[in-house]
Amino acid sequence: MFQIRGxxxxxxxxxxxxxxxDLLDADGNPFALQSGDVLTFTVxxxxxxKDxxxxxxVTDAIVLKPSDTSGLAYGRYVYxxxxxxxxGYVETIITPSTFIVGEEVTF
Incomplete structure (x- = not known):
């Protein structure tokens, strides 16, 4: 299961x-990545x-595989x-926000 709230x-x-x-520019218009642009999702x-x-x-979606979170402890992280x-211009699209890894029952 996954959810986004805010x-x-x-x-x-x-x-x-x-x-x-859905990337938008400052005017609210769709923003398309150009050749050589890199969009990076970090947790x-x-x-x-540091690590x-x-x-x-990523491009138009953040795709998480089971192995991305299976080794993490339950709890709060930042992304x-x-x-x-x-x-070379760098811009933070989403400033540090909460990433929660919740419990599972079936391993």
Whole structure:
């Protein structure tokens, strides 16, 4: 199971999840990634941690496989979504927000 409430993402540990991304520019118009642009989804225990627990380059969706969360402890983490454009310009699309890994019963 997975849910998004505001900017909070909830996933059941070890489950699959697909979060479709609708990127908009500052004027609310659809934003398309250009050649060389990189959109990066990152999950860490805290914002001050150096090592990412999950990090994926994505395009129009964030796809989580069971192996992405199966080794994580239940609890709260942080994530963000960052765009690095081909010209080197970096912009945080979603600022650090809550990523919750919930309990499962069937292993």
């Amino acid at each position: 900017d909070t993402i909830f996933v059941t540990r070890g489950d699959s999840a697909v979060f479709n991304l 860490k225990k805290t914002t001050s941690d 990412a627990l999950i990090q994926k380059n 963000d979504l960052q765009l690095t454009q081909a010209n």
